[in-house]
Amino acid sequence: MEKLHINLDEKSYDIFIERGIFEEVGKYISKFYKKKKIVVVTDTNVDSLYGDMLLKNLENSGYVPSKVVFDAGEENKNFDTLTKVYEKIIDSGIKRGDLLIAFGGGVVGDLAGFAASTIYRGMDFIQIPTTLLAQVDSSVGGKVAVDTTRGKNLVGSFYQPKMVIIDPELLKTLDEREVRSGMAEVIKYGAIYDNEFFNYLLEKEDLKSSMEDIEKIIKRCCEIKAKIVEVDELDLGLRMILNFGHTLGHAIEKYYDYTKYTHGEAISIGMYEITILGEKLGITKTGESKKIKEILKKYELPIEDKVNLGDLIEIMKSDKKNISGILNFIFLSEIGKVEVKKVAEEEIGNKLLK
Ligand SMILES: NC(=O)c1ccc[n+]([C@@H]2O[C@H](COP(=O)([O-])OP(=O)(O)OC[C@H]3O[C@@H](n4cnc5c(N)ncnc54)[C@H](O)[C@@H]3O)[C@@H](O)[C@H]2O)c1
Structure with a gap:
């Protein structure tokens, strides 16, 4: 127990x-x-x-x-x-x-x-x-x-x-698709907070073998969430790192009117895309997107969608986490560590489409 x-x-x-x-x-x-x-x-x-x-x-x-x-x-x-x-x-x-x-x-x-x-x-x-x-x-x-x-x-x-x-x-x-979607959030915890946990998930053979150890996996996720919530119960600072992949992910969900992807699948695409972008902008260590791709593929989660970034930007501007015209983008600096970048609403297009 x-x-x-x-x-x-x-x-x-x-x-x-x-x-x-x-x-x-x-x-x-x-x-x-x-x-x-x-x-x-x-x-x-x-x-x-x-x-x-x-x-x-x-x-x-x-x-x-x-x-x-x-x-x-x-x-x-x-x-x-x-x-x-x-x-x-x-x-x-x-x-x-x-x-x-x-x-x-x-x-x-x-x-x-x-x-x-x-x-x-x-x-x-x-x-x-x-x-x-x-x-x-x-x-x-x-x-x-x-x-x-x-x-x-x-x-x-x-x-x-x-x-x-x-x-x-x-x-x-639970439907297997729902389980895989939950795995996207599990992977997120490793990516933002715990390189060792990320590698542990990466080394698993497949979803089935992860499910054999699911008690341990759930415990690690709850531990990480607990640590973050204890520091920032009311979502005024650190808690925003839990939104890795979510700003893009939410926009993708909304673009398809919540019909094409589950939440976890959209977050999966969001995590991969923001990591690619992070590498392009020199924020994320080169090679990390390859690891993110590998782990998401292992759990049969989507990593790409044909919707273009420009179309998502308008949706992101209306995100409820958009506070006074500023959106926080959560980038990985490397697996297990994040960097928060504040981007003004009018700058989103310039920054993301660079
Ligand atoms: N409060 C938070 O911090 C927080 C964080 C992330 C997501 N959310 C919210 O969570 C919601 C998504 O949650 P979800 O993915 O669990 O969706 P959900 O609650 O809709 O559950 C998915 C489906 O699985 C069914 N189901 C649930 N348990 C089952 C079981 N054991 N066996 C068989 N079927 C089962 C449900 O009836 C439903 O049809 C969203 O509304 C999102 O906004 C909240």
């Missing part, structure tokens, strides 16, 4: 990672939650696979659980769903001092976490992430949000869970 602690003073919490831990979830929750009522918020896919198991497990630990289920998919991470989730929580008799469990991928974690942060002016919640992306990234760090018609994640808050319980066994039912 791997246990990590995120140190954020009174908002500190533990992350438990273990194969099969899901079957003992009630026992872990009882370490800190002594009341009876729990509301589980999940999506239709996760519910049909694991909903009953979770409820039974909570009942066996003496809890009185209820369940709120919404339709799976990013298109439902919106205010309509949120309103329904609020209403169902209230109707099920859940009060402010009770507990909410966000049980699912990043969509559930973000929406249910945002519901927890706002309903009754905030109630305690825990994360039980069920996709690789959620297990290595979105369930840790307290960013919660919903999408609006004007863009993704535009309304949200920073709201830390009380505990994160990660069971890699749950990934067995």
